[in-house]
Amino acid sequence: MKIDTHVHTNYCPHGSNDKMENYVRRAIELGIKKMTFTEHAPLPIVDTVPTKDSAMDEKDIYEYLKEVKGLQAKYSRKIEINAGFEVDYIEGFEQETRLFLEKYPETIKNSILSVHFLKLPDETYFCIDYSKDSFIQKGEELGYQTLYSIYEKTMEKALSEPFGTMTxxxxxxxxxxxxxxxxYEHQDTINWIKLLKMTKNNSYTLDYNFAGLDKSFYGKTYPNEEIISEALHLDLKLETGSDAHKPEEVGRHFIEREE
Ligand SMILES: [Zn+2]
Ligand SMILES: [Zn+2]
Structure with a gap:
């Protein structure tokens, strides 16, 4: 079945202004049977990217969830629509994040847990996917090995049910x-197999995310093929997601593959 379980909306300040309904229409056009909106949940930290636009505003949540409900009802005969969040795992803010999730428990089963921010040794938070220049600057300053090791440790924590039953x-x-x-040049030493085993042992699934194919300094899916083949060995479940930030991106790249 064609599904897109990672979709953003106009409630995200770095997305487009197109209405959510346009994402739904696009999905129906493509024959997608299930779509999940996963807007970036409000951050428990002060946004550290220069544009301060990483996540949605808490005051918009009610409207966001209400709009999903309206679309669910309107299109129920054509497509299943779900409401979730893309929740950041931010080291040191587990309590705050858990409190947020406790307010919206019905969204947890549709939500995604992501690591975009790393807690650096100087106790500041660094957003790893904001821009190539900021990543390279940080890599040169701290060493790529340091950034990668912090990422690995942070991911291990994210995979250890950091919010208990609310994760x-x-x-x-x-x-x-x-x-x-x-x-940049760096030999990746992250133990991906260990991370995948944690994914398995703690019964997580993987976001099979096609946005990476459109990134000029990456050009692959997340996870990449090597990691996917290990994941399949471990019998992990992957769910396709476009990470669309505009309607045209719904179902990107994987819809063609599934034809
Ligand atoms: Zn986004
Ligand atoms: Zn996303």
């Missing part, structure tokens, strides 16, 4: 740390 059990783009990999 979303799907990991977003597990190797997002590779997003700018063509722009």
């Amino acid at each position: 979303p059990k799907k990991i977003g783009h597990i190797n997002l740390i590779h997003k700018f990999q063509k722009a």
